[in-house]
Amino acid sequence: MNKHNRISTEDFFVRAAGNKLRVRRLTHPGNDGHDSRPTLVFLHEGLGSIEMWHDFPEVLLEKTGCNGLLYDRWGHGKSDPIDVQRTIRYVHDEALDTLPEVLETSGVEDSILIGHSDGGSIALIFAAEYPGSVRGLITEAAHVFVEEITLEGIREAVITYQTTDLKKKLARYHDSNTEVIFKAWCETWLSPEFKHWNIEDCLPRVTCPVLVIQGQDDQYGTEAQVKSIAGRVAGPAKPLLIPDCAHIPHKEATDRVIKEMTEFILGLL
Secondary structure, eight states: OOSOTTSEEEEEEEEETTEEEEEEEEEOTTOOSOSOOOEEEEEOOTTOOSGGGTTHHHHHHHHHOOEEEEEOOTTSTTSOOOOSOOOTTHHHHIIIIIHHHHHHHTTOOSEEEEEETHHHHHHHHHHHHOGGGEEEEEEESOOSBOOHHHHHHHHHHHHHHHHSSHHHHHHHHHGGGHHHHHHHHHHHHHSGGGGGOBOGGGGGGOOSOEEEEEETTOTTOOHHHHHHHHHHOSSOEEEEEETTOOSOHHHHSHHHHHHHHHHHHHHHO
16 A cells, blocks of 8 residues: 555556566656656666665655656566676666657656666766756766776675575565576676776766765765766766765665755756
8 A cells, every 4th residue: 555645656568679668657646747847767776676666756756746757677577577688788778778768658758867876877878868858867876887896796795695585585576587687787797898887978968967876885886986977977966975874875864865855856846
């Protein structure tokens, strides 16, 4: 049962980049589609799904009066399983091929992107390529280049997956997709070719306002990611390092993140 009774929820499937993806539309009762407010588009992390955002999107909608859109990327949640070898361009493919089709099919023309980890990287590439459709951008623990701490964190995650009940926990969200999506995530990032992955060249083409959030104790990245994003985008950027917080600020520092995101979004309206 949705405890945020004011927010209505609709799940549906779309075809994007040749795959069937599950999408969730969240509608604020004060925003019937004629309102000029942008849609908040939530882009999940590398092992994420719609449900792994929990009720964070609903809380943010209630604070801002905006509508929301979430979707399970290919291979995640209830979307089609991955059936090919993932390449090191998977983030670019998502940003340039899949996300535009998801937004178009879902009727979203004016958005504020909120991307966590991989989702933040996808949001930056999309905003660089489609500046006219993005009013603002919020990254959480996004990567724009590969650091050794990132690779070490993924190696530790592999050990955790093999020795604890992590697979069982992930299976609650990904069901039969779990093994394939975990393998695709860790093998891609740990491949020799991926060490040279870098999207800093797209940052100067990001012209919208950007809020750059990261936990000071992020096990997958350092402050260098925040400095690169905030220092290279063309639009106004606010860097935010949150103390006593690791890789999932919206879960580990919820109140602070809700406050900062709400102020940023309302400032764009």
